[in-house]
Amino acid sequence: MDEPLPVEERPEAFVLAGSFLVVCRSPAYLAELTSRGLKVLLVTPAGSREEALAQAADPDHPASAITEFAFVDGDPGRDNSYLPGAVSAARGWREKYRLVGACAVGETQVEPTGLLADALGVPTPGLRATRVCRSKYLQRWYLPEFSPGVRIVAPEERDRLDASAVRYPAVLKPTGRHSSSGVETVEDADRLTALLAYYPAHETLLIEDRISGQEYSVESLVQGGTAVFAGVTRKDTTDSHTTGFVELSHTVPGDRPAHEQVLLDANARMLAALDFRDGVAHAEWRIDADGRPVLMEVAARTPGDGLCVLYELATGASLEREIIRIALGEPAHYPAPRRTARQVYLEHTPGVLRDVTVDGFDVAPAWVGERGLWPRVEPGAAGEPPTLRAVLVHQDRGAELGELRSSEDRAVSFLIDADDPEALDALEAEVRAAVTVHTGPDPDGVTHVLVGYSPVMLGKLDHMLPAGSVWVLEEPDVIAARGLDGLADRHPCVAALLPAPTQDETTPDRLARAVPRPPGVRAVVPVVEYAVATAAALAEEWGLPGAGSKAALALRDKGLLRAALEGTDLAQPAWTEVTGPEEVAAFRAAHGGEAVLKPANRQASLGVQLLGPDDDITAAWERTRAADEPALRARHAATARYLAEQRLHGPEVSVEAVVHEGTLGLVNVTAKTLLSSRHPVETGHTVPAALPAGTEAALRRSLGRLAETVGFTSGILHSEWILAEPDGRPHLVECAGRMPGGGITALIDLAYDTDILRCLLDVLEGRAPEVPAPRRGAAVRFLTPPPGRVETVTGADRALAAPGVREVHLGVAEGAVVRPVTSSWERSGYVIADGADQAEAARNAEHAAALIRVETVAVPPSEEGS
Secondary structure (H helix, E strand, C coil): CCCCCCHHHCCEEEEEECCHHHHHHCCHHHHHHHHCCCEEEEEEEHHHHHHHHHHHCCCCCHHHHEEEEEEECCCCCCCCCCHHHHHHHHHHHHHHCEEEEEEECCHHHHHHHHHHHHHHCCCCCCHHHHHHHCCHHHHHHHCHHHCCCEEEECHHHHHHCCHHHCCCCEEEEECCCCCCCCCEEECCHHHHHHHHCCCCCCCCEEEEECCCCCEEEEEEEEECCEEEEEEEEEEEEHHHCCCCCCEEEEEECCCCHHHHHHHHHHHHHHHHHCCCCCEEEEEEEEECCCCCEEEEEEECCCCCCCHHHHHHHHHCCCHHHHHHHHHCCCCCCCCCCCCEEEEEEECCCCEEEEEEEECCCCCCCECHHHCCCCCCCCCCCCCCCCEEEEEEECCCCCCEECCCCCHHHCCEEEEEEECCHHHHHHHHHHHHHHEEEEECCCCCCCCEEEECCCHHHHHHHHHHCCCCCEEEEECHHHHHHHCCCCHHHHCCCEEEEEECCCCCCCCCCHHHHHCCCCCCCCEEEECCHHHHHHHHHHHHHCCCCCCCHHHHHHHHCHHHHHHHHCCCCCCCCCEEEECCHHHHHHHHHHCCCCEEEEECCCCCCCCCEEECCCCCHHHHHHHHHHCCCCCCCCCCCCCCCEEEECCCCCCEEEEEEEEECCEEEEEEEEEEEECCCCCCCEEEEEECCCCCHHHHHHHHHHHHHHHHHHCCCCEEEEEEEEEECCCCEEEEEEEECCCCCCCHHHHHHHHHCCCHHHHHHHHHCCCCCCCCCCCCEEEEEECCCCCEEEEEEECHHHHHCCCCEEEEEECCCCCCEECCCCCHHHCCEEEEEEECCHHHHHHHHHHHHHHCEEEEECCCHHHCCC
């Protein structure tokens, strides 16, 4: 091994640490260091290796100024995960160079850089400052004076959290991430419990009081423990109209003078508490209703987004130059602002980014997402007119734009400056009107828009509709959870899958604002239960047939539907909304010791329980509250409300109807068999039901009355009824404004020799479909083997060859764990068969299902959900 050079002969070098793209976006760091003859050593995440090496080899790229790279692996959500790689690289560099300074320009490298600088004896914010600034929970520990009310939830404590003890609304945030990733407003305990499942098990979380009030940041240049400069930036974020906290604008200096001194005083005390020595601090604050400054978080690094550019526009001086001077121990100073500068991020319609245009200004959009380099933005002089300096496109052309959940989701921003805030506000309004973000695939040729994803429906539409004629709208959360990327490659009819707020029932018209109307669209199709309300609103906005917004909202909430039908001649069980086990117990006591407990806005019998006099109400309540389907529901979807209902006894049926302009066309009655347990999950359907003519007529009249009462216009109704003892009078259980599940559509197609999906498209396109009569019987029987781990599955081939069998589907295989059946999702498969009549179809389905044997063995409770 070669002997290292003597220290005095080694070239001087400086360690930069952070994102490769951020370093290149601000080439002032590189220019300042190379102008001093220093070698630049960059510690950066390993994911940028290929791009960094390629750009460094280009003499025209700023990265060519970097002498050496250290590519380190880590996870932003795990404490100190980048540290070993950074220390390893620095040990090697210490043998080759005289390391005269270090600076972090990215959040994940703050603590490693602080430790490197401390060991080297060069200027640093200090060990306490760099450690605390990298950890939101340590900020709450060290800085209680400035903190909101907070609970720190360590990973091992998450399952023990009492969500009912939290004060709402609250803010849920992971402690190690940045760019607003994972930060959510939470309105109640149900939503908090559901959201906790989305975060990796290793993450420490904070649950904080939500602070309403103007948001700011304070940028501080600190040298020798004294702030040589501190400036206030006013911010606007998405929390005014969403559950997230993505920053939408920065104004430098802050244009709310009443808050400025309060913030600067609090910021100075905060820096003193951290013993902040040398470096740059970026602290985010809110002023609450009492005028108290509350710290959101603080970072010991260069501010992100375009804040360095804004400070240069406002002052005429480079902030990066002074940051390097501090890191090298040189005296630093920074001038006061002479203009007001602002960066505005535009919200966009989710979809594919096609183009960005600017009208009326001599500024072309700069597509910085393609290489990560920002154009040089020259500051203006005091007295210059208000000026649009740049329009930046932060995503690549063709990128899939979703909702704004973190800073990385933003697509377009612009930079402006003026002599005073009033002129700046006027210019912002002009630029907003001039910049258009064009999203979405080419809408030409699209005739049908599906709200929600169904592989079964798309499989049929592949044979019914031309290639590229369908847009599928789905929640970004659901797209990610179900792995729907590449949907157009799997289904020829699909032109594009568009991320969109399909489950926002609070403001269902938001979907219409998020999706452009294809010029040739003929129908908006509600596909899944959670998209019924938004599909109706979209159809209404586009002037197309649909359920109608009022009707759709009533059909999405069992409590709203019950209330709408009060006072009509429709029979329904006694009911009440309940908020806890005590109310459920009181209702049960008032109704003969029996009750039904259910969520008001779920599907597939999820959380529904039949309660008898001896059942534990508290345990039942917790089971119902815990029932959810996070892979199918968006994070912002409405939380559940709960009903207690009178328990009726008698056969259960469903009634399916195709409705055209308020008139019932095809009407089918389905006979049901149910699981003999406290969970009334359907184990079989037979079409058409064998009922007395008077009962069938009563069901048809009742459904027509329901449609009239709620104002349902066009689409499909799927309603469930109990023919209550002793007289068999139909009592409404619930009603949905969508295609039925559980194989019923296939049964109707077989029994009536029709295509109910085609019927749905007819009415949604404004045509009255044919009304066929049943010609034979059809039935489905579901497989519900004993819970446990599957050892063998046999008999499927024999079942498929049995008389009348049309389809066999197995949902489990050897090694899978069968859970107790508490909703439709836990069924293990099904058999569909037909016959000359209902009875023969039912016998054929039952015979075939009996041929399939799913053998299970018991497993420990801890494995039941695996």
